[in-house]
Amino acid sequence: MRLDAYGQLRPSGPRGWYARRTEAFARTCPFSAAALNEDLLAAALFPAAPRRDARIGRHIAAYVGWAAAGDFRAAGSSGGLVSWAAAALLQEGLVDAVAHVGGTDDGADKLFRYQISRSVDEVRRAAKSRYYPVELSGVLQEIRAVPGRYAVIGVPCFIKAVRLACAEDPLLRGRVAFTLGLFCGHMKSARMAESHAWQMGLRAADIASIDFRAKDPARPANWYTTRIGLRDGGERRRDWWHMADGDWGAGFFQASACDACDDVVAETADVSFGDAWVEPYASDGRGTNVVVVRSPQIAELLERAAAAAALALSPVDAEFVVRTQAAGFRQRREGLALRLAHWRAAPRKRVAPAARGVPPRRQAIYGLRCAIARWSHRVFWLARRLRCPWLYLSWARAALRTYQALTYSRGRLGAAIDRLAKPGQA
Numbered sequence: 001m002r003l004d005a006y007g008q009l010r011p012s013g014p015r016g017w018y019a020r021r022t023e024a025f026a027r028t029c030p031f032s033a034a035a036l037n038e039d040l041l042a043a044a045l046f047p048a049a050p051r052r053d054a055r056i057g058r059h060i061a062a063y064v065g066w067a068a069a070g071d072f073r074a075a076g077s078s079g080g081l082v083s084w085a086a087a088a089l090l091q092e093g094l095v096d097a098v099a100h101v102g103g104t105d106d107g108a109d110k111l112f113r114y115q116i117s118r119s120v121d122e123v124r125r126a127a128k129s130r131y132y133p134v135e136l137s138g139v140l141q142e143i144r145a146v147p148g149r150y151a152v153i154g155v156p157c158f159i160k161a162v163r164l165a166c167a168e169d170p171l172l173r174g175r176v177a178f179t180l181g182l183f184c185g186h187m188k189s190a191r192m193a194e195s196h197a198w199q200m201g202l203r204a205a206d207i208a209s210i211d212f213r214a215k216d217p218a219r220p221a222n223w224y225t226t227r228i229g230l231r232d233g234g235e236r237r238r239d240w241w242h243m244a245d246g247d248w249g250a251g252f253f254q255a256s257a258c259d260a261c262d263d264v265v266a267e268t269a270d271v272s273f274g275d276a277w278v279e280p281y282a283s284d285g286r287g288t289n290v291v292v293v294r295s296p297q298i299a300e301l302l303e304r305a306a307a308a309a310a311l312a313l314s315p316v317d318a319e320f321v322v323r324t325q326a327a328g329f330r331q332r333r334e335g336l337a338l339r340l341a342h343w344r345a346a347p348r349k350r351v352a353p354a355a356r357g358v359p360p361r362r363q364a365i366y367g368l369r370c371a372i373a374r375w376s377h378r379v380f381w382l383a384r385r386l387r388c389p390w391l392y393l394s395w396a397r398a399a400l401r402t403y404q405a406l407t408y409s410r411g412r413l414g415a416a417i418d419r420l421a422k423p424g425q426a
């Protein structure tokens with residue numbers, strides 16, 4: 001897999017390899033119509049899970065909370081529960097290693113990659129959300145080569161890919177003991193990091209490390225700040241709100257596959273973690289997770305840790321979990337149905353295509369988001385090629401102004417759109 005001109009990972013191989021169709025590949029690609037969907041996979045994996053919900057899948061329990069023990073919460077992007085759970089699996093001897101995403105510090109062309117951590121220290125060092133293209137091939141090879149029990153952390157389509165690979169390969173199936181899912185809005189290209197660097201007066205080559213969610217307990221959790229560590233030892237910070245492309249929902253640098261995604265919460269993972277994007281948690285800068293549990297062993301682990309006050313967990317229902325991801329579910333239910341209806345060769349999804357019933361203004365929002373995602377790659381490519389950051393940044397500011405006017409009625413343009421929109425059509 002190689003980064004392409006848009007900073008997205010693409011397979012690279014001999015021409016004949018691209019041209020050859022194989023049934024096994026079709027069965028293991030998470031976006032293939034020949035692969036089992038999330039419902040079928042979850043039914044086989046979690047047959048005894050007592051709760052079923054069309055949006056968050058089969059589950060045993062759901063919680064809102066954080067890691068109370070140690071500094072997992074302070075070191076994590078959200079409530080630190082993912083790193084805590086990975087560390088607990090290692091400490092309890094339930095796994096020998098964890099496959100997850102850490103920084104590269106060897107001058108590689110990528111800032112992050114999947115790695116295998118075999119100690120709690122290594123797990124802790126790789127905490128934080130990486131909104132950056134990564135791929136699993138190297139760690140899957142290592143899992144196949146080195147006997148042991150592994151936990152794999154990933155966004156929903158990656159966990160589905162691991163499940164499909166396990167279904168094909170008994171060796172892998174015997175070694176992947178647990179999967180830990182991350183809720184997912186969408187994946188970004190490598191250009192987002194470069195764009196943030198540009199907006200701090202830096203070049204991509206200056207970046208030694210990047211944290212897309214530098215934490216400040218004194219400020220709301222949803223005020224994202226990017227912190228860039230510089231090669232000369234210094235650091236720069238900038239709030240997303242002050243960046244030309246700093247509104248996550250506008251879709252800048254989104255991977256195209258995400259337009260065809262219908263799994264928000266990693267429905268095939270043994271346990272899934274996200275951010276509690278509802279009040280009072282969204283305003284709590286220390287960070288708070290929502291958790292959906294599907295494996296009885298993980299359920300027992302979490303309950304035991306909560307009883308020992310290592311975790312602060314309050315039970316919640318599916319409705320609560322869905323509310324924390326309201327925008328993600330709109331985009332991957334109503335928005336997906338609309339996109340599928342307009343797709344010439346629409347992929348087969350669990351959501352049926354439907355163009356009717358979506359108010360015109362919402363249709364415009366979904367359309368604009370797609371356009372921003374597509375054009376951000378192209379305009380950034382041109383600006384990079386011409387070494388003219390202002391070209392991309394001026395375009396991005398205009399795109400963001402239009403998106404926020406349409407979506408939040410912001411500014412004069414927003415007021416004008418409000419006046420134009422007929423009552424009942426907003």
Ligand SMILES: Cc1cc2nc3c(=O)[nH]c(=O)nc-3n(C[C@H](O)[C@H](O)[C@H](O)COP(=O)(O)OP(=O)(O)OC[C@H]3O[C@@H](n4cnc5c(N)ncnc54)[C@H](O)[C@@H]3O)c2cc1C
Binds near residue numbers: 081082154184275
């Ligand atoms: C691309 C992306 C989009 C996301 N979108 C949403 C969203 O829309 N809504 C929401 O609630 N949450 C979303 N999340 C999850 C959220 O950002 C937090 O990762 C999650 O809440 C866990 O926080 P934590 O403090 O418990 O994890 P931490 O303790 O910070 O640990 C995070 C763990 O995840 C691993 N990791 C980080 N990035 C990746 C990656 N790309 N692939 C595989 N492993 C990784 C790290 O190595 C670490 O082990 C997203 C995450 C990613 C990577």
Ligand code: SF4
Binds near residue numbers: 184
């Ligand atoms: S939005 Fe869906 S397709 Fe895109 S990275 Fe997340 S899980 Fe994968």
